[in-house]
Amino acid sequence: MNTVKLCIDTDPGIDDALALLLAFQLFDGRIVGITSVAGNQSVDKTTANAAKLLDLANQTIPLYRGAEGPLARTSIIAEEVHGITGIGKAVLPQSRRTIEKSPADEAIYEMACEYNGQFEIITLGPLTNIALSLMKHRDLAAKIKKITMMGGGSYAGNVTPYAEFNFFADAEAADIVFRSGIPIVMVGLDATHNATITKTEATDALNEESYTQFIALELFESLFENHLYHSVNTSYMHDPLAVAAHYDPSLVSLSDAHVSIVCEPNEHYGQSLVEFYHDSPNAKVALDCDLDRFRELLFSTLTSYHEH
Numbered sequence: 001m002n003t004v005k006l007c008i009d010t011d012p013g014i015d016d017a018l019a020l021l022l023a024f025q026l027f028d029g030r031i032v033g034i035t036s037v038a039g040n041q042s043v044d045k046t047t048a049n050a051a052k053l054l055d056l057a058n059q060t061i062p063l064y065r066g067a068e069g070p071l072a073r074t075s076i077i078a079e080e081v082h083g084i085t086g087i088g089k090a091v092l093p094q095s096r097r098t099i100e101k102s103p104a105d106e107a108i109y110e111m112a113c114e115y116n117g118q119f120e121i122i123t124l125g126p127l128t129n130i131a132l133s134l135m136k137h138r139d140l141a142a143k144i145k146k147i148t149m150m151g152g153g154s155y156a157g158n159v160t161p162y163a164e165f166n167f168f169a170d171a172e173a174a175d176i177v178f179r180s181g182i183p184i185v186m187v188g189l190d191a192t193h194n195a196t197i198t199k200t201e202a203t204d205a206l207n208e209e210s211y212t213q214f215i216a217l218e219l220f221e222s223l224f225e226n227h228l229y230h231s232v233n234t235s236y237m238h239d240p241l242a243v244a245a246h247y248d249p250s251l252v253s254l255s256d257a258h259v260s261i262v263c264e265p266n267e268h269y270g271q272s273l274v275e276f277y278h279d280s281p282n283a284k285v286a287l288d289c290d291l292d293r294f295r296e297l298l299f300s301t302l303t304s305y306h307e308h
């Protein structure tokens with residue numbers, strides 16, 4: 001049995017919300033912290049959304065509030081994709097959960113010390129919290145077994161022709177993480193653009209009589225209705241694929257590569273430069289996904305929420 005502990009760093013975010021519902025089931029008992037970060041929405045809203053999702057799934061995992069904005073650049077959020085609340089048209093009750101006192105970057109260090117070497121992180125948003133923690137604690141990198149991140153891409157971007165949102169939102173942070181020496185699995189657009197779910201698949205699979213499955217369907221529909229995200233009635237599963245790939249790396253095809261991040265303030269800002277033939281690879285980059293097995297894992301997990 002896998003006993004490695006896990007932190008999920010996230011900016012919910014519609015697809016983060018689906019990814020968290022997936023993760024709570026797949027990593028039951030192993031998640032020791034959720035850390036929020038500004039990205040898809042402000043950190044106030046992403047923290048509030050993470051709290052609501054923890055309530056929805058009946059989870060007692062500690063929640064830590066993270067960075068309000070990127071290390072160096074000015075903040076961007078993705079309200080046009082994720083809506084005013086950050087989770088589309090899904091409406092969840094306000095949470096009365098207490099947010100932990102430690103800021104996310106301190107909490108990440110504390111968790112890494114407690115579970116030294118047996119601690120992994122899944123990142124679903126900009127890498128600000130991880131970078132802040134690495135900047136403050138020189139011994140942190142050696143304590144983290146692996147980071148699986150949703151971010152980047154080898155051939156294209158989604159907010160600019162070159163850059164993917166999470167890296168574009170804080171390229172300086174991504175640069176620090178890729179230089180840290182932590183083993184990284186980068187689940188970027190090469191793989192997530194092949195991880196598509198259609199409206200028919202979601203409505204056929206999910207049972208609205210379960211409240212959690214009803215909310216999951218609302219989240220899917222928020223994505224399907226958003227033309228910016230993909231096309232009508234189909235959507236990419238960016239963050240859920242990263243969670244799934246952390247659970248079962250055989251769901252993605254991984255290639256060793258050296259990844260560097262463009263931080264110069266030009267049109268390539270936030271681009272991940274992925275070199276596959278390099279003497280010192282610093283990441284495994286997902287280039288494709290096994291779509292049938294991913295869909296099976298996603299829906300079999302979401303439909304395991306049975307409460308009414």
Ligand SMILES: [Ca+2]
Pocket residue numbers: 010011012013015016039040124125239
């Ligand atoms: Ca996200």
